[in-house]
Amino acid sequence: MFTGIIEEIGRIAQISERGENRRITIAAKHAPKELKLGDSVAVSGVCLTALDIKAGSFCADLAPETWARTSFSRLHESALVNLELSMKADGRFGGHIVQGHVDGVGELLAFDRIADSGNWLLQINLPNEIAKYTVHKGSISIEGISLTVAGLDENVCTVAIIPHTVEATNLHSLKPGDPVNLEADLIAKYVEKMMNRDSGSSFTIEELISEGF
Numbered sequence: 001m002f003t004g005i006i007e008e009i010g011r012i013a014q015i016s017e018r019g020e021n022r023r024i025t026i027a028a029k030h031a032p033k034e035l036k037l038g039d040s041v042a043v044s045g046v047c048l049t050a051l052d053i054k055a056g057s058f059c060a061d062l063a064p065e066t067w068a069r070t071s072f073s074r075l076h077e078s079a080l081v082n083l084e085l086s087m088k089a090d091g092r093f094g095g096h097i098v099q100g101h102v103d104g105v106g107e108l109l110a111f112d113r114i115a116d117s118g119n120w121l122l123q124i125n126l127p128n129e130i131a132k133y134t135v136h137k138g139s140i141s142i143e144g145i146s147l148t149v150a151g152l153d154e155n156v157c158t159v160a161i162i163p164h165t166v167e168a169t170n171l172h173s174l175k176p177g178d179p180v181n182l183e184a185d186l187i188a189k190y191v192e193k194m195m196n197r198d199s200g201s202s203f204t205i206e207e208l209i210s211e212g213f
Contacts, residue, residue, distance in 0.1 A: 002042045004095035004139075004146025006082045006169045007031070010043070012075055013057060022062045023051075024075065031083050032058050040100070042084040044170065045144030045181040046070055047100025070102050071143070071179040080170040082144045095146025096139040097186045104130045105179045106142070109156065111171065120161040121150075122171065124180060131155045133184035133192070141183035145169055 010028040017023075026043065035041060035050040035058055042048075048060035067073060075081075087093070109123040124142060126134060134140055134157055138149050145165065151158035166172050174180070 001087050002047070002084050002098040002100055002144070003087055003091075003093055004084070004098040004141050004144060006084055006145055008083045009168070009170055010081045010083045012077055012079045012081060015075060015077060018061065020064055022067055023059055024062060024072075025052075025057055025059050026081060026083070027057045028083055029056065031085060032056060034085055040086045042082075042086075042098070042100045042144050044071060044081045045098070045100065045141055045183055046072065046102055069105070071105055071181045074179055080173045082169050084144060096141075098141045098144070098146060098183055099186060100144075101183060102181045103184045104182050106130065106157075106182045108174050108176055108178045108180050110176055111161075111174065118163045120163075120166055122147075122159045122161050124157045124159070124182070126155045126157050126182065128155065130182050130184050131157075133188040135188070138188065139185045141181075143170060143174075143180050145171070 008028055008030050010026040012024055013027040014025040015022055031041065032053050032055060035053050037050065037053060039050045040047050041050050043060060046066065050058045050060060052059040062072060104127040106124040106126050109125050111120060111122050113120050134149055134152060136149055136152050140147055140149055147159045149157055150160045161171065
């Protein structure tokens, strides 16, 4: 399990094909020092298994589905990725519950600095399967980053980004049109499932909240 608090920016050093899979080598300063073979690590929001750990780098294998169904399809050598090690049992819970299971890929529409401010506004076009779990002031994971929804206009999600997040993540390397990994709020998905089971009716998370759930 992860919290969406990015610990380090890694850089893709190599992408190689290994049969039907791809192996990515990620250069990073701190993560390899803590990783052990087989550990889970979130790479831009995708839970991967650490392999071939060396001083300053580690590898991870990507199945064809992972490559096709995540923002990894835009990866190239030198691309920046967000890194988070799995949460320790005695660690602080700084973000929200993030599993590292990407629910869908969104499109970055805009990432603009707010006039007369150091802050930024990020706009993402959400696929329907993510939009239904997204609510104003709720949580969403974008490229593995735990963020709070500042605005929602149909499928367009707006998030306010502080300067630290810009500097400490790969957001500054992205451009409009880029795909981004999205993970919906886990609690919202469980709430919807429980309400559907108990009532025998189908409700969206937005309808539940509007009814004061």
